[in-house]
Amino acid sequence: MGLNIIVCAKQVPDPEGPPSSFEINEAELKVTARGIPPVINPFDENALEAAMRIKESHEQVSITLISMGKGISKAVILKAVAVGADASLLVEGDSLDASLLDSFATARLLAAAVARAGGYDLVLCGRQAADTNAGLVGLGLAQLLGIPAITLAQKVDVAGDGVVVERVLPDGYEVVEAPLPALVTVSGEVGDLRYPSLQAIKAAKAIPQTVLGLADLDLDPSTLGRVRTVALAAPSRERRCKMVEGETPEEAGRNLVLALRQDKVI
Amino acid sequence: MADAKGIYILAELDEGLKPTSLTLELMGLGQRLASDLATDLNAVLLGSGAQAAAQELARYGTGEVLLLDEPALSGYHPEIYIEVLAGLLRSRPPLVLLAGHTSMGQDLLPRLAFALDCGLVSDCVGLRVEGEEVLFTRPVYGGNALATQRVETPTAMATVRARVGDAPSPAGTAAAVIPLEVSPPAQTRLEMKGKEVLSGRECPLEEAPVVVSGGRGMGGEEGFGQLREIAALMGGAVGASRPPVDSGWAASTCQVGITGKVVAPDIYIAVAISGSTQHLSGMSESGKIVAINKDPDAYIFKVSDYGVVGEWKQLLPSFTAALKELPKV
Known part of the structure; x- marks a missing residue:
């Protein structure tokens, strides 16, 4: 009896890119990334890493990577698949542009894609995407699939016919168990995704890949949304900085305390 | 409905x-x-x-x-x-x-x-x-x-x-x-197996009134000891930007930024942090922001209320000593 894991991975502009690389189009309500490469959302990479650790410590584990969007980079998916996936499923289409879909539409489309991926025991998602930052799709997907969900995992393991999760809390963690099939959203604490070898990247081209279009899902994205973006703007973060000085660095350190006290900050 | x-x-x-x-x-x-x-x-x-x-x-x-x-x-x-x-x-x-x-x-x-x-x-x-x-x-x-x-x-x-x-x-x-009358479900699928409180996290970053964070310029683990002392004096918690976490100088639970914790304390002190977007997204809503950085052109000064240009190694000891001597208000 094998264990089928689905990992949902979204392609996003590299979140480590400088602010200038995010071009805000206020009229079209779109953010366009300039000069930075697409990457797998870092939290989804954590989810794939969690899947790999389960695969290492259990027999007969199969990982299917699912990605949905517009213009998915083959190289980005190939690199992720090469880490250790056994199959991939891509859902591509112009109307699957991340800026056109809210979390509610995304979750419904993804649920339809998961249904097309065959059976699953465990679905792993990142805690949130690095572009939309909402943190809704994982929980929504679980609700739509009718399976239990656990969020913010720092550790995921399978024991018997259940999943055991260490869930991150502000002051520690809690252990939560759920029967399979289940969905878990994964946090950065799980650890970074391992690198595939060059050899594995070459071999990954032979790993089975299914490519679907929107028509295969039999859903109309324009009817699925619940939240609409009506304006987009650049944030104003700049403040007027009071520079504190001193004859010596030691004096400057003391003067900083005095300035903070004078202004009643401390 | x-x-x-x-x-x-x-x-x-x-x-x-x-x-x-x-x-x-x-x-x-x-x-x-x-x-x-x-x-x-x-x-x-x-x-x-x-x-x-x-x-x-x-x-x-x-x-x-x-x-x-x-x-x-x-x-x-x-x-x-x-x-x-x-x-x-x-x-x-x-x-x-x-x-x-x-x-x-x-x-x-x-x-x-x-x-x-x-x-x-x-x-x-x-x-x-x-x-x-x-x-x-x-x-x-x-x-x-x-x-x-x-x-x-x-x-x-x-x-x-x-x-x-x-x-x-x-x-x-x-x-x-x-x-209102409550009738909780008799059965649940999720089973809560208990909670583990980690030491050093009794004052969770997200709730701390003061956060003292170190960045790449800390250069190693040792400096974080000084940040902890300052945090303790001010009743706050220690944070870090991403590089110290990646280098293992600070725990991943300390990371402030879009891929870490989003905090908005009354006072945020950024030591040797240049101010990448991903870090700013985790702290720019703080009440007052104080920056200490040796680079006068560091972006962090543009988003701070107070700034001191200098080496943290030279500044922090006198800053800490002055904090200790400060009369209570």
């Missing part, structure tokens, strides 16, 4: 069973929305032994405080909370339901929104009424852009960051506290 009406605040209690400061901020925010929309401000409180907290919330509301007091609700269990709340909100659909963007809010509200098919905007940093509806503002692309969104279902839900709302003022007449 009945017609949606009223603003509802999902209250959270601290360990002393008092409403959290974020809950009170939401009551303040709710007062403004309720007044602009000419509707009532209500609260929903789930817990055990929460009568006193319900009375306190009632001082700020104009409608009702729905109290679901039951031992099974003493700690957050997603399935029990969902079952109880979904039933309640089906019979009393709110115009707007607000919760804090907390550990519980981030887990509970998405479940609730999908269970009731209501639109939800998470991690809001601004809310305003325009015409008959509420517009929600939230950061996207790691804080590189701010999106203003409207919810297209009769009930709008949102999770709101700390420090977005103001402390509430007592309403003219207190809201009515209405205790």
Whole structure:
């Protein structure tokens, strides 16, 4: 009896890119990334890493990577698949542009894609995407699939016919168990995704890949949304900085305390 | 479903069973929305032994405080909370339901929104009424852009960051506290197996009034000892930008930024942090920001209220000593 894991991975502009690389189009309500490469959302990479650790410590584990969007980079998916996936499923289409879909539409489309991926025991998602930052799709997907969900995992393991999760809390963690099939959203604490070898990247081209279009899902994205973006703007973060000085660095350190006290900050 | 009406605040209690400061901020925010929309401000409180907290919330509301007091609700269990709340909100659909963007809010509200098919905007940093509806503002692309969104279902839900709302003022007449019968589900699929409190995290970053963070320029683990001393003196917690975490100088739970913790303390002290977008997104809502950096052109100074140019190794000892000598106010 094998264990089928689905990992949902979204392609996003590299979140480590400088602010200038995010071009805000206020009229079209779109953010366009300039000069930075697409990457797998870092939290989804954590989810794939969690899947790999389960695969290492259990027999007969199969990982299917699912990605949905517009213009998915083959190289980005190939690199992720090469880490250790056994199959991939891509859902591509112009109307699957991340800026056109809210979390509610995304979750419904993804649920339809998961249904097309065959059976699953465990679905792993990142805690949130690095572009939309909402943190809704994982929980929504679980609700739509009718399976239990656990969020913010720092550790995921399978024991018997259940999943055991260490869930991150502000002051520690809690252990939560759920029967399979289940969905878990994964946090950065799980650890970074391992690198595939060059050899594995070459071999990954032979790993089975299914490519679907929107028509295969039999859903109309324009009817699925619940939240609409009506304006987009650049944030104003700049403040007027009071520079504190001193004859010596030691004096400057003391003067900083005095300035903070004078202004009643401390 | 009945017609949606009223603003509802999902209250959270601290360990002393008092409403959290974020809950009170939401009551303040709710007062403004309720007044602009000419509707009532209500609260929903789930817990055990929460009568006193319900009375306190009632001082700020104009409608009702729905109290679901039951031992099974003493700690957050997603399935029990969902079952109880979904039933309640089906019979009393709110115009707007607000919760804090907390550990519980981030887990509970998405479940609730999908269970009731209501639109939800998470991690809001601004809310305003325009015409008959509420517009929600939230950061996207790691804080590189701010999106203003409207919810297209009769009930709008949102999770709101700390420090977005103001402390509430007592309403003219207190809201009515209405205790409701609770029938928690007999069976749940999720089993909570216990909690592990990690030492050094007794003052969680997200709740600390002061956060002292170190960056790449700390150059190693040792400097974080000095930051801890300062944090202890100021009653705060230690944070870090991403490089020290990647280098193993600081624990990953300390990381402040879009891929770590989002904090908004009264005072944020950034030591040897240059100010990448991903870090700024995690702390730019702080009350006062203090930067210490040897590079006078570091971007962090542009987003700070106080700055000192210099080597932290030379500045921090006298800064720490002066803090110790400071007379109490």
